[in-house]
Amino acid sequence: MQVLEVARDIGATHVCGILYSAFQKYAVPPTEAGIAASVDVLRRIGEEAAKHGITIGLEVVNRYESNVLNTGAQAVDYATRVGLPNVTVHLDTYHMNIEEADIEAAIIQTGPRLGYFHIGESGRGYLGAGNIDFDRVFRGLAKAGYEGPITFESFSSAVVNPQLQGILGIWRNLWEDGADLAKHAKGYIEHGLKSAREAHARSGLVR
Amino acid sequence: MQVLEVARDIGATHVCGILYSAFQKYAVPPTEAGIAASVDVLRRIGEEAAKHGITIGLEVVNRYESNVLNTGAQAVDYATRVGLPNVTVHLDTYHMNIEEADIEAAIIQTGPRLGYFHIGESGRGYLGAGNIDFDRVFRGLAKAGYEGPITFESFSSAVVNPQLQGILGIWRNLWEDGADLAKHAKGYIEHGLKSAREAHARSGLVR
Numbered sequence: 001m002q003v004l005e006v007a008r009d010i011g012a013t014h015v016c017g018i019l020y021s022a023f024q025k026y027a028v029p030p031t032e033a034g035i036a037a038s039v040d041v042l043r044r045i046g047e048e049a050a051k052h053g054i055t056i057g058l059e060v061v062n063r064y065e066s067n068v069l070n071t072g073a074q075a076v077d078y079a080t081r082v083g084l085p086n087v088t089v090h091l092d093t094y095h096m097n098i099e100e101a102d103i104e105a106a107i108i109q110t111g112p113r114l115g116y117f118h119i120g121e122s123g124r125g126y127l128g129a130g131n132i133d134f135d136r137v138f139r140g141l142a143k144a145g146y147e148g149p150i151t152f153e154s155f156s157s158a159v160v161n162p163q164l165q166g167i168l169g170i171w172r173n174l175w176e177d178g179a180d181l182a183k184h185a186k187g188y189i190e191h192g193l194k195s196a197r198e199a200h201a202r203s204g205l206v207r
Numbered sequence: 208m209q210v211l212e213v214a215r216d217i218g219a220t221h222v223c224g225i226l227y228s229a230f231q232k233y234a235v236p237p238t239e240a241g242i243a244a245s246v247d248v249l250r251r252i253g254e255e256a257a258k259h260g261i262t263i264g265l266e267v268v269n270r271y272e273s274n275v276l277n278t279g280a281q282a283v284d285y286a287t288r289v290g291l292p293n294v295t296v297h298l299d300t301y302h303m304n305i306e307e308a309d310i311e312a313a314i315i316q317t318g319p320r321l322g323y324f325h326i327g328e329s330g331r332g333y334l335g336a337g338n339i340d341f342d343r344v345f346r347g348l349a350k351a352g353y354e355g356p357i358t359f360e361s362f363s364s365a366v367v368n369p370q371l372q373g374i375l376g377i378w379r380n381l382w383e384d385g386a387d388l389a390k391h392a393k394g395y396i397e398h399g400l401k402s403a404r405e406a407h408a409r410s411g412l413v414r
Contacts, residue, residue: 025232025271025376026373026376027373027374028369028372028373029364029372029378030378062376063375063376063377063378064232064271064376067376067378070378070379071379097304097305097329097338098304098305098329098330099329099330100330100338101330101332101336101337103338122304122305122306123305123306123307123308125308129308130308131304131307131310131338131339131340132338133338133340157236162235165235165236166233166234166235167234168270169232169233169269169270169271169274170270171236171237171270171274171277172277172278
């Protein structure tokens with residue numbers, strides 16, 4: 001609950017991340033009882049967050065960072081069980097590249113539950129310098145009508161702190177100039193989103 | 208060295224895997240001294256393997272399974288340091304989808320060092336039911352002129368043993384009928400490889 005007070009005090013509108021379980025590599029699958037307990041805790045956190053006008057984003061991550069929410073479908077089910085409008089699903093393309101059978105479909109199916117969105121490349125470096133089909137990501141966001149926050153996320157061994165480097169497994173130096181990286185990402189996302197929204201708007205037009 | 212004797216006794220031609228470090232999630236980057244020691248050990252293993260006619264495949268895996276060889280380029284460098292023709296690079300599309308900036312280029316650049324190849328989908332289930340652009344994988348194999356073993360690899364929580372499930376993070380049931388899965392993969396790979404080899408053969412023709 002302390003996080004919510006800090007977030008409120010700094011004027012934050014969203015608190016996101018792996019809030020529903022420990023952020024670690026698990027050695028066994030989750031249990032039904034464990035997930036039920038997690039849902040109950042998130043409901044209490046969500047109710048408290050609502051008092052401060054804060055939206056909770058349940059970040060869906062890959063199998064090596066959690067065993068609870070690895071797909072959008074799992075997160076929608078979980079958020080439905082929590083049952084609060086301010087407890088939303090937070091998707092991240094880096095993780096979706098590993099876990100989702102169809103990234104575009106997963107974004108569309110998360111639909112109104114989507115409350116936060118991370119854009120990251122498959123290797124966590126420059127957008128486009130990897131394997132993710134971002135055209136389909138942007139098409140998904142356009143088709144879902146998503147208008148919430150979109151945040152670029154990237155890591156390089158040159159800048160990450162040792163503890164985070166260890167937990168995320170950031171072993172290679174993918175960039176050193178964070179400003180250039182961020183500027184490129186902003187333009188890349190803006191151009192891609194505009195293309196996708198244009199395509200989506202035109203797809204339903206008769207003339 | 209015992210593994211080589213077992214392999215020889217059962218008539219195996221290849222011994223592959225994460226042979227160069229422990230198979231686990233590391234918390235810190237590797238050291239230069241550690242990698243040098245690993246190279247020395249692999250050279251001794253490679254020399255022994257050569258006596259039995261066995262090829263060693265250094266499997267390149269993602270950041271969560273090793274901190275030593277995450278890319279084809281790293282593995283080519285490592286194999287060059289070992290300096291034995293029977294110590295080769297083993298690539299796997301599941302891991303490449305996370306780590307390589309350009310999967311097709313990585314296969315081509317591994318070139319003659321490539322000694323074993325794993326085909327697996329991004330979520331480790333049915334080929335095509337994920338995010339990997341297999342057309343480009345097959346183009347890479349055709350352009351590299353690779354003629355060695357190609358093995359399909361897949362996991363599902365319905366069939367994997369608990370220890371392996373834990374280390375690989377197999378939390379979801381992606382299939383139950385292994386025979387159908389394998390039959391589909393065989394056809395998928397054969398068709399894709401034929402298309403790519405045809406495209407490659409025709410790309411240099413004048414008429």
